[in-house]
Amino acid sequence: MISEYLYIIFFDSLKILALIVPVLIAVALIVWVDRRVWGLVQLRKGPNVVGPFGLLQTAADALKYIFKEIIIPAGSNKIIFILAPVVTMSLALLAWAVIPFGDNLYVTNINVGILYIFAVSSLGVYGIIMAGWASNSKYPFLGALRSAAQMVSYEVSIGLIIVTVLLCVGSLNLVDIVLAQKNIWFAIPLFPMFVIFFISALAETNRPPFDLPEAEAELVSGYQTEYSGMMYALFWLGEYANILLMCALGSILFLGGWLPLLDIAPLNLIPSPLWLIFKILLLFIVFALIKAIVPRYRYDQLMRLGWKVFLPVSLFWVVLTASFLFYFNLLPNQS
Amino acid sequence: MLAHAIIFYFFAFVTITSSIMVISTKNTVHAVFLLILDFVSVSCLFIMLGAEFLGMITLIVYVGAVAVLFLFVVMMINIDFAELKSGSLDYMPFGLLVGLVILVELGMMAVSWKYKPDFVVKNPMTTTTASNTESIGLLIYTDYFFFFQLAGFILLVAMIGAIVLTFRRKNSLRRQDITKQVSREREDAVELIKVISSKGVKIND
Structure with missing residues (x-):
């Protein structure tokens, strides 16, 4: 009895480690990719000294952060101040549990997978709010307020986009969502939704041009202002893990997850996880390019875009998709 | 079944303790955080009962949206600790x-x-x-x-x-009208006027 539990715990821990360690390594590499792309756009070289092509730059940075002193402001609310980066980082890793890398390659496969990811990513705002409030300082507080409003507004349109995809799939299970795209990736029939999803994902992860919560020019890096050393690094890692998660979600919802581009000989011989990683990387490079190219939005423009453009457009698409599927009798799972 | 029971009682304990602490804590922001903990453990209980849809919806709606707005309002209240200590028994x-x-x-x-x-x-x-x-x-x-x-x-x-x-x-509020801004041409904005010496010009705007 007990040994059975121990066996399950041991086996599950191994599975979790086999997911989290590659995700953390991927985060380290993706930070390097981000800085490299950013550098190339601006005709600089970017990090290219530490290790081959500068690949170990992130490791060097992480070491630097670990050995720095953690400073906790005297006026801060200590428990919440320390909890905030922990919450950010753990929530960013939590959602990876349901991401499928292949037909049978996942840590868990739950019926409400997409809702789970949506729920966990909507909790991500707490790390930022907690950091902003607990710092007891003006800039972090303003950053936290901005971020709370921004993330809640863009979640609404992400929710409606997910509804559109689910209408075409008829299941909340991520594996089913990918398998439903065997004939055509949803990025093609639902192209406007894909674009809106991508832009909302930028806002949801506080990436430029929507990085108002940390806008260094006005808020001296917002909610992170009072953080130092490893706690700052946790925010930073959590942010990139979230970005990767959003790229993974985008490729699962719209780019056919682990499915190959075409189901023909040279393409379908590539193992399925590689396809998903390739798609995530592709989306991430667009994220990085946008960071380098697009200037930051003003706050009222950000809100206008979220509520007055994305919300009506995505709501209209939900109604349009539903009517189309109903009229042409294409609704899935009809009994 | 044993593990199930242990986990159930753990979440039940967290739910009840945190909801008692919501009403007993003095700091309103702490109260909202405890309320969030309460919502999260309630949704875990839902999931344990096999109602995973309700559990996830609780997380999305209550924790992801409602509690954020609570926190948003409560954070802006200036907490006066002297007043807080005066007692809530009234x-x-x-x-x-x-x-x-x-x-x-x-x-x-x-x-x-x-x-x-x-x-x-x-x-x-x-x-x-x-x-x-x-x-x-x-x-x-x-x-x-x-x-x-x-x-x-x-x-x-x-x-x-x-x-x-x-x-x-x-x-009195002046709002930004982006189409108006973008469609503004040189002719609408700039006018070249010949200024006659010692007479000046009258600008009509």
């Missing part, structure tokens, strides 16, 4: 009254509630093997359609009411 009788009313209502519900005679037999939650999400959908869009729509209308009325109560049109 509100005790009123709080007890509200609690008593809710308890009586719950008791009346529990005693007099009856299911429809064929509820358990025809209920998709108990009869089909379909997933939880599907059975909820089958239930609320068939038998309980009117109640569901009614709840939606009540929320809509409340929303419109809130907007009407707080909306004030300010004529």
